[in-house]
Amino acid sequence: xGLMRPLFLALAALALAGAAASAAxxxxxxxxxxxxxxxxxxxxxxxxxxxxxxxxxxxxQRVVVxxxxxxxxxxxxxxLFSQPPDGYTLLLCxxxxxxxxxxxxxxxxxxxxxxPVSMIVRYYxxxxxxxxxxxxxxxxxxxxxxxxxxEVTYATVGAGSAQEILARQLEKLAGITMNKIPFRxxxxxxxxxxxxxxxxxASPTIAVMPQYQQRQVKILAVTSPERLRALPExxxxxxxxxxxxxxxWLGICAMAGxxxxxxxxxxxxxxxxxxxxxxxxxxENGGSLAVAxxxxxxxxxxARTVDDMASSIREFGMQQE
Numbered sequence: 001x002g003l004m005r006p007l008f009l010a011l012a013a014l015a016l017a018g019a020a021a022s023a024a025x026x027x028x029x030x031x032x033x034x035x036x037x038x039x040x041x042x043x044x045x046x047x048x049x050x051x052x053x054x055x056x057x058x059x060x061q062r063v064v065v066x067x068x069x070x071x072x073x074x075x076x077x078x079x080l081f082s083q084p085p086d087g088y089t090l091l092l093c094x095x096x097x098x099x100x101x102x103x104x105x106x107x108x109x110x111x112x113x114x115x116p117v118s119m120i121v122r123y124y125x126x127x128x129x130x131x132x133x134x135x136x137x138x139x140x141x142x143x144x145x146x147x148x149x150x151e152v153t154y155a156t157v158g159a160g161s162a163q164e165i166l167a168r169q170l171e172k173l174a175g176i177t178m179n180k181i182p183f184r185x186x187x188x189x190x191x192x193x194x195x196x197x198x199x200x201x202a203s204p205t206i207a208v209m210p211q212y213q214q215r216q217v218k219i220l221a222v223t224s225p226e227r228l229r230a231l232p233e234x235x236x237x238x239x240x241x242x243x244x245x246x247x248x249w250l251g252i253c254a255m256a257g258x259x260x261x262x263x264x265x266x267x268x269x270x271x272x273x274x275x276x277x278x279x280x281x282x283x284e285n286g287g288s289l290a291v292a293x294x295x296x297x298x299x300x301x302x303a304r305t306v307d308d309m310a311s312s313i314r315e316f317g318m319q320q321e
Contacts, residue, residue, distance in 0.1 A: 027087055027262050031062040034252075036092040037076030038157075039069045039185040043207040043286075044250060047121050048092045050282055051252070054273045055266070069185050072096050072158030077109065085257035087266065090117070093253035093298075095162050098305035102313055103160035104320055111306070114253045116298035117263055118270040121250040123288035124224040125166060126205040126234070128217050132196030138220040138240045141200075145176040154178045154200040155189040160318050162248055165309055166202040166223070168316045173242050193217050204248060205231065206286030222287070223247070230287040249291075249305075251298045263295060 034052045038044045045067065052063040068076040073096035083089035091097075097114060101107045127138065133152065135141040145152045156164035164180065171178060181198050183189045186207050192198040193208075194216045201208070205228065211217045212231075221237045222228055223246040237244045252270055254263060273279055274292035283290040293301070313319055 027259075027265065028059050028061045030088065031064055032056075032059065032087070033083075033089045034063055034065050034092060035076045035079050035089060036065055036067050037069060037073030037094070037096065038067070039187050040067050042186040043123070043204040043288075044092055044094060046206065046286075047250060047279075047283060050279060051120060051270060051273055054276075054279075055269055058269045058272075072100060072103075072161060074100060074108065080253075080255055081109065081113070083255070085115075085255040087254055087258050087262035089255070090266070091253045091255075093251045093302075095248050095305050095309075096158065097253070098302045099160055099162065099165075099309050099313070102306055102310045103318065106321065111299075111302050113256050114302075115256045115258045115263060116295045116302065117252040117254055118267045118274070118295065119249055119251040119291050119293040119298045119301060120270060120274055121283055121288050122291050123204045123206060123248050123250075123286075124222050124228065125163075125202045125246060125248070126208055126212070126219040126231070126287065127170075127221045127223075127237070128193060128201045128203045128208045128212070128219050130193045130196050130199050130217060131215075133199050135220070136218065138235070138237070141220055142174055142176060145178065149177040150179050152176075152178045152199045153181045154202070155192065155198045156180055156182050157184070157186050157189060158182075159320060160313060162246075162309070163202045164318070165312050165316075166246060167200070168318075169244070169312060170202070170242075173244060190217075204288065206283070206288050209286050228287045230285055249298075249301050251293075251301070253298075267295060 036044055036048050049065050052065045056063040068079055080089055080091045135144045154167045189201050193201055194211055212219050219234050221240055222234055224236055225245050271292040274290050280290040
């Protein structure tokens with residue numbers, strides 16, 4: 001990763017030069033891309049496609065979702081930085097963009113290289129267990145895991161992912177030991193959970209709700225401060241005696257240098273879309289919160305993510321070159 005930041009800056013410089021030629025065009029005068037760093041059908045892809053469809057209607061131009069999974073969202077971020085900062089390439093930004101700046105000792109970019117537009121989702125995690133594990137609630141899961149140290153497997157999505165950090169934090173708080181199994185993307189993890197080939201996954205609830213409702217997996221607890229309206233029967237970790245509340249977020253970002261009128265226009269439309277009953281129903285039925293924000297509020301959320309995760313990344317020796 002040591003050479004990545006100079007590469008990103010070089011790409012950004014070329015993109016900035018290319019943006020000058022189109023600066024006078026009304027925005028948008030051609031299709032817009034929304035790049036997603038994870039696979040189709042996952043908890044990032046579902047809201048991204050809804051937002052893209054409605055943005056396209058508002059713009060009178062297509063907004064095309066492009067999935068570029070891999071490297072903990074870095075492939076998608078790299079794609080953003082390879083394009084002009086003109087608003088025609090947007091990023092479905094997640095906690096990964098913030099985490100990667102501290103996960104890598106020589107990070108490829110800084111948070112300041114991104115231009116936040118708006119938050120679109122705030123979500124909590126469901127501690128999800130395969131039906132193959134003989135535990136029906138959180139207490140019996142802890143009992144089983146303590147009786148089989150290192151045998152229970154947990155899934156991660158990318159190096160230093162929030163899912164891995166949460167699992168490591170839970171191990172420490174609960175006094176258990178599990179075995180990490182890395183995966184490329186969330187949909188693959190859910191398939192393996194259902195098949196019983198991986199045991200545990202700290203998942204955004206929206207990603208596992210269909211399987212939970214079909215009794216293909218178990219959700220033992222949630223990381224919200226109170227029980228979720230979509231999962232009233234599932235207790236919180238706090239109810240299980242562990243004072244542990246964690247949430248994540250999704251947002252729309254552009255590249256730093258994008259004209260402010262473009263940021264303002266996209267923000268205005270995203271805020272309106274996030275307030276619609278159709279969007280709220282889609283997100284809230286998955287146990288998440290449909291939200292929107294100002295660019296500054298999203299910037300603050302990104303900074304808080306760095307603050308929340310940095311100490312755990314260092315404590316667990318997760319930093320990479």
